[in-house]
Amino acid sequence: MRTRIENLKGLATLRENNQNCDFLAGNSMDNWTMIDDAFIEIDSGLINNYGSMSSCPKGSSNIQIIDGTGRFILPAFIDSHTHLVYANDRSEEFNMRMHGSTYTEIATLGGGILNSSKQIMSSNENQLLDSLLERIEKSKKTGTAALEIKSGYGLTADSERKMLRVIKRAKDQVSQKIWSTFLGAHALPLSYKGNHDAYIEEICNEMLPKFADEGLVDFVDIFCETNYFSPKHIDALCNAANKFNLPLKAHVNQFSSIGGLQAAIKNQAWSVDHLEFMTDQDHQDLYRAFESNLSYRKPIPVALPGCSLFLDIPYTPGRRIIDSHLPLAIASDCNPGSAPSSNLGLCWSLACHKMKLTPKEGLAAITTNAAYALGAEKQMGHIAKGLDANLILTKPVSNLSFIPYSFGENNIEYTFIQGR
Ligand SMILES: [Zn+2]
The missing domain is CATH 2.30.40.10 (Urease, subunit C, domain 1)
Structure with a gap:
């Protein structure tokens, strides 16, 4: 018809x-x-x-x-960065924060990413799938027709696999196009007691080969940040991912500039996400990545204004990025801990009101440039x-x-x- x-x-x-x-x-x-x-x-x-x-x-x-x-x-709209698989929301932590508790206090009481991780462990696949399908349906009501979804609250081989299987089952059940990203390196599991290198080794040598073989992964991702994972961990992850032709999307420069952006560019990331904290050098290096004539895909910067709103942190300098003749994409980062909304229309408003984009620039960021961040620019x-x-x-x-x-x-x- x-x-x-x-x-x-x-x-x-x-x-x-x-x-x-x-x-x-x-x-x-x-x-x-x-x-x-x-x-x-x-x-x-x-x-x-x-x-x-x-x-x-x-x-x-x-x-x-x-x-x-x-x-x-x-x-x-196309949402190129979400964490939509989770068991329960964390609105109780939000309430504690609004009553004056700090992140450290909340984490000490069992909150934070490790809280989401515990809940993933005790949930079964069907429960997680039902809640994921509800969230995908909700995002459709606010205009989202395609989305990337990350693992990263599992933090053990079994739980990460559970999250990725849930994403795969959702792919088969909905008409929205979905991409699946393995974000094992989201936080360090308590069992690794400060040994980040050993956990990255497990990700690269045990988890990734298995998940890739099972067809559960379209992209790999890593949270490169002070006290989390370092640029050398990006190198190690990409070294492993290259064997399976899995491109990188990276969480970089959210709170500090520690070389994550440069490592992501060097490893031919398809997108560099967050970028709330950028030095002049970071701006120059990003500019150079686009200036070069090399034929690999460009690492498109992705801003996540919902996260800036919720955490009350600076917004990605989108105006400066666009004024440097670069593209900018925008995604929701929808997740229970730092951006509990999948509403890209709201992100569009934040792009204008807080990042000083024009309405047309904001729309380009959540449509055509978001498609590029996922390699879907010829399809949508x-x-x-x-x-x-x-x-x-x-x-x-x-x-x-x-x-x-x-x-x-x-x-x-x-x-x-x-x-x-
Ligand atoms: Zn994220």
Whole structure:
């Protein structure tokens, strides 16, 4: 069945003038084409045709017509960084924090990542799957049609495998495209008593080969931070991951600059995520990674403004990154400890209100550039013939800027996933 949405106030193409680029960088993040008074046609799950109403086909037999008066079509949002598999939320820790408890006090009482880890251990796969499916459904209501999901609360071979199997089962059950990331190096399990090297060895020599053989992994990830894992651990992880052709996505520069960004670039990471804390040298090194003509994928920076909001830490310097002619992607980081929301519309608002992006730059960051962060830029993230019909039909709004301007409001009428 074909569907045509007509009389749209606007159609956000994102890459209409940039079909030859795989992402939008610098000025082009704000300069993409919005087609006014537009239509779009969907056939067999793909975008079949689109353009201005003056070129809209006239026939209405064998086609479902939707009137889009006053509304916009946007590419559906893509969440390139989430931790959606977890047992229970940590709202009780939030309550303690709001009553004045510090992180250290909460951790001493059994809170933090190790709390989530304990809960994963005592949950079975079916329970974890049910709650994951609920969260994926919830993210669809706020416009997300494709998402990456990480392990990392397991911290033992059995529990990490359990998380990855849950992600794999979700892939088979939902129409959203899902990528699975092995983040064994998220925190050090208590049993390793400060011996990070030994735990990385277990990850590289025991866990990763097994999980890769079982087809459970699309990317590897590591939390490179003071008191967590170091740049040399990134080298070791990538050395192991290269044998299975698994690219790196890395948590770097969240609280400090310890060379994680440089190690991720050296190891040809597909994305460098967080970057709240960047020195001038970090900015230069990131710039150089994009300047080079080498043919490997560029390590696109990914900001996580929901985490900055929740933890009350600085925001990634997105304005400076874009002003340096680089691309920027934005993801939710949805997780129970530091960003308990998968709402990318809210991240879009934060990108504007707190990171000083323009509304068009913010949309580019959660669509076309997010697709690049996952290697999906030829399949989704912008409007072009033959791409997946992953689309958002907004409610009637005065203009595109109204959407991030009205933070916390739901301006989405429908999310289409592969045309449905
Ligand atoms: Zn994260």
